[in-house]
Amino acid sequence: MRFAAVTEHFSARAAIGLENGFDAQGQTIALDPSLGDEADGARAWAALAEPSRGLEIDAREWPTDAAVAIATGAALRAWRMPKGAPTCLKPALLVLCRAPEEARRLWPRAAAAVAGNLFARALVAEPANRLTPANFVERMKALAEEGLTVSVLGPQELERRGYGALSAVGRAAPTGPYLVTLEWKGAGQPIAFVGKGLCFDNGGISIKPALGMEAMRADMAGAAACAGAMLALALRGAAGAAVAVLAVAENAIGADAYRPGDVLISASGRSIQVMDTDAEGRLALADALHHAITRHAPRAVVDIATLTGSIVTALGHHRAGLFGNNPTLRDALMTMGEVVGEYLWPMPIGTAHREDLNSDIADILQCAPAGRLLPDACHAAAFLKEFVGETAWAHLDIAGVETAEEDTPLAAKGAPTGFGARLLEGLVEG
Amino acid sequence: MLEISFVKPALPKAGAIVALLAEGAEPAGLLKTLDEAADGAIARALDAAGFKGRKGQSATIWAPAPGLTKLVAIGLGPLDKLTPEGAEAAGGSAWPAISGETAALVATDALDAPVAVRVAMGALLRSYRFDKYRTTEKAEDKPKLAKLSLAAANPTTAKNAFAPFKAVAEGVFLTRDLVSEPPNVLYPAEMAERCKALEALGVQVQILGPKEMKKLGMGALLGVAQGSAQEARLVAMRWKGVTPKKGDKPICFIGKGVTFDTGGISIKPAGGMEDMKWDMGGAGTVIGLMAALAGRKAKADVVGLVGLVENMPSGNAQRPGDVVTSASGQTIEVINTDAEGRLVLADVIHYAITQYDPKWMVDLATLTGAIIIALGHEHAGLFSNDDALAAQVLEAGTTTGEACWRMPLGEAYDKGLKSDIADMKNVGGRPGGSITAAQFIQRFVQGRPWVHLDIAGTAWSSKDTATVPKGATAFGVRLLDRLVADHYEG
Known part of the structure; x- marks a missing residue:
């Protein structure tokens, strides 16, 4: 990736006034x-046609910030599944612009966001036999080299501290569960990101149907987005403070798996009656939210999770669901979503949604009893709201947008989108 | 219908008395009279019952005075926070406690007149009951109270203020009746006949049958109807509450009226199919709304249009794969015959535009199960191409307790309707199912200001609320009556 004012020889060129096709130069x-x-x-x-041979884009028609945006878009779209990328003969991307010096000054911040997004995509793309909870944790620990403070609570520690919801979800798997904290020590009260990191989710005892189960490797996309955002903040040396709390686990089936009907005592002390072991994300998030709020006193907390099929029925693959308790935070997220092309839509948490979760024997049901046409995304949000108290909070249900179902501007069909990394990164000033 | 009368404050000789008390307020008016006659025993009894006048709180004292069966105390919460809807809820929550009485008086004499009117409206709305098919119900199980009196300092003022509310309640009841009627009784022709009754209120009613619709090229609507033994109808109702000036355009409400929806060849599962009798809820609301507007002589020019069909499987039924040509000329590939409501709306909306050139349109339809999965039962889904109109509808929904939630539209969703052989498919798949349904409808509105309300989750209630007994809610009648009252009456 380079910026220059004068053209070089490239076998592929993009510019205004050209037609799609081939000429003597390529x-x-x-x-x-x-x-x-x-x-x-x-x-x-x-x-x-041949990405390995690189591309020259002539952006001299536009101001410099547009040249940077064009470079950003190309860099994001250039992501490929990590299966041995072909080597490039030339610098992969040359962007011609009127003021290359200025572009080079602007680029590092954009590049940091791109790196964060691509890091998230790479995590989501990894299959679950490689990216186990333990392996996820190792990759998070490596982020210490970039300047993040990384700390990890393991299974015994979580059990000992009474993180009963996350512990139950992860306990049937060979590794995990873990609660990973990534801190960027900037100025002021931090903003907290909380991510669902289910490295694989077969549904547990309430096991999923076989069809499509392979997609559940991406059930850690929320945690990946948080990690990507934190990496971007470190790379750009953000002025503001941020912390990410990741609930990393695998929802597996086994002799010691948790059951529908179990009552769990969460880290907050609230008791939860399990209805469906495949609604595990909200359990993991409940403890992670409690941890983030009580340990880090954040000015706001945003959780992000591939949480419900219901949100896909509601909003499809073009927008993520945005729930919360704070209009200012909601508006900030909506605005940032438009800026980075990660579109959100506000959704309600009604009193009936909470009433549907009244339990006969515990403080709350994890989800409503099985039935037809349940607003499960709203139920999940009503559940999570119980664990955030008065803290300004937003919940992003990104099921449906973590993978590109069709070609989108920034991601090829079938590729992870890294949805959320740039959105969250953009909330932190400086 | 429960008779409501406003009377001078005086203690009744028999029956029940209802007292409405604000939080922290001392007994006043009739309640004070009653309490003094009992040497303060009423106040002591309420105190002993832990009654503090909190919102939603209630207490019953039996035989509070000679001749009286009971006193029902209802809490209003702090008086400075009492909303009109709160007053309605209080009136409505009194109903179950007094419905078995032969006489009842609500002691609203110490409250402002507008509050008394809303209390009466709440009780009236809650008193609705659809029991025409109960032939063996014992008399003692039926409500006995035929007339509810409310004490008011100036009964005539209160009575006059109540008149428009009564007209709206009549519209609500008409809608609830239509939605509650079983599908063997209420089929398209019968429903059209019931629209005719609105002529008594001054509404112009015009009914189109299959022949007229065929002439107009309504292939989408007629395709849905062709599998049924019952003929389709399109009913146009117009209430001209003002003499239109040159250039004035009417406003238009459009309702989906599938009197029964089996799903057609794409037949629905048996479990819960009986609910599909209320798949005409949108049309039911439009008809009730027209009755309400005409009943209270709204100063507006309003058109109500309902497309009435029955969706049945048969040898002659529409098939998945059929291509139909709508009245607009656009062709539609029918992928799923159970996505029929949008086909009906497509032709009715086109008719609305060509016949009436409306200022704007609002359509209502029990359109998708997806809207229930998205929002549940507290909000109807609102889709619109016009932010100003959408904001007005949202606001009217909030103030009438018929809440809506705005949902997105956009080109990315519209792409899901692309067909290989026609201008569009009638479904866009499960993801964003309510949104693609709205996108489909939007293709027929020709850029006119338009709001689509998906009321699949709100047309029917499985439990009682303060002013709506379980069953048909008539969702939308009060909301849209309010919209007209607040913004379109000159």
């Missing part, structure tokens, strides 16, 4: 003169 790709944004850069890269 491939030509048309840019949309009305855009000059991330999507333009991403589309140019997506149209590339």
Whole structure:
């Protein structure tokens, strides 16, 4: 990735005024003169016939920040599944712009966000036999090299401290559960990110149908987004403080697995009656939210999770569900979502949603009893709300957007999107 | 219908008395009279019952005075926080306690007149009962109270203030009746006949049958109806409460009226299919709304349109794979015959635009199960291409307790309707199912300001609320009556 003012020889060029096709010098790709944004850069890269031979994009028609956006879009779209990327003959991407010096000054911040997003994508892409809870933790520990403070609570420690909800979810798997904390020590009260990190989710005793179960390797996309955001903050040396608390576990089946009907005592002391062991994400988040709020006194907390199928029925694959208790935080997230192309939509938590979770024997049901047409995404949000107290809180249900179901500007069909990494990173100032 | 009368404050000789008390308020008016006659025993009894006047609190004292059966105390919460809807809820929650009485008086004399009116409205709305098919119910199990009196300092003022509310309640009851009726009784032609009754209120009613609709090219609506032995109808109702000036355009409400929805060839599972009698809930609401507006002589020019069909499987029924041509000329590939409501709406909306050139349109439909999975039963899904109109509907929903929640539209969702052989498919798949349904409808509104309310989760209630007994809710009648009252009456 380079910025320059003068053209070099590339076998593929993208510019305004070109037509899509080939000429004597190689491939030509048309840019949309009305855009000059991330999507333009991403589309140019997506149209590339031979990515390994690199691309020159002529962005001299636009101001420098647009050139940076074009570079950002191309860099995001250039992500590939990690299966031995081909080597490049030339610098992969050359962006021609009017003021390369200025572009080079602006680029590190954009590059940090790109790196965070791509880190999240790489984690989501990893299959569950490689990315076990223990392996996830090792990868988080490696982030200490980038300047993050990393601490880990393991299974015995969680059990000893009474983190009964997360402990129950993870206990039937060979490794985990873990609660991983990543801290970026900037100025002021931190903002807290809480991520669901289910490295694999077969549903437990309430086991999932076989069809499509392989996609459950991505059930840690919330935690990956948090980790990506924290990496980006470290790489850009953010001024503000942030902390991420990741609930890392595998929901497995086994002789010691937790059961529907079990009552769990969460870290907050609240008792939870389990209805469906496949609604495990909210249990893991309950303890992680409690930990983040009581240990780090954040100014706001945002949790992010591939939580419910219901949100996919509600919003499809183009927007994530946004729940919460604070209009200011909601508006900040909505705005940032538009900026980075990670679109959200506000959803309600009604009094009936909470009443549906009244339990005969515990403080709360984990989810409503099985039935037709249940608003499970709202139920899950009503459940999580019980664990945040008065803290400003938002909950992002990203089931449906963590993987690109079709070609989107920034991700090819089937690729992880890294949804949330840039969104969360953007909330931290400086 | 329960008779409501406003009377001068005086202690009744028989029956029950209802006292409405604000939190921390001392007994006043009739309650004070009653308490003094009993040497303070009433106040002591309420105190002993732990009654503090908190919102939603209630207490019953039996035989509070000679001749009286009981005193029912209802809490209003702090008086400065009492909303009109709170007053309705208080009135409604009194109903179950007094419905078995032969006479009852609500002691609203110490409260402001508008509060008394809303208390009466709440009790009236809650008193609704659909029992025409109960032939063996014992008399003692039926409500006995036929007339509810409310004490008011100035009964005539209160009575006049109540008149428009009564008209709205009549509209609500009409909707509840229509939605509650079984599908063998209420089929398209019968439902159209019942619209005719609105002529007595001054509504112009025009009924189109299959022949007229065929002439208009309504292939989408007629495709849904073709499997049924019952003929389709389209009913246009117009209430001209004002003489339109040149350039004035009417406003238009459109309702989905599938009098029974088996799903057609894409037949539904048996469990719960009986609920599909209320798949005409949108049309039921539009009809009740027209009755309410005409009943209270709303100063507005309003058109109500309902598309009435029955969706049945048969040898002649529409098939998955069929391509139909809508009245707009756009072709539709029918992928799922159970996504029929949008087909009906497509042609009715086109008719609304070509016949009436409306200022804006609101459609109501029990359209998708997906909206229940998205929002549950507390909010209807609201979709719109016009932020100002959407904001007005949302606001009217909040103030009438018929809440809506805005849902997104967008090009990305619209793409899901792409068909290989026609202009569009009638379904876009499970993900975002309510949104793609709304996108489908949007393809027929020709860019006019439009709101679509998906009321699949709110047209029917499985439990009692303060002012809505379980069953048909008539969701939308009060909301849209309010919308018209607040913004479109000149």
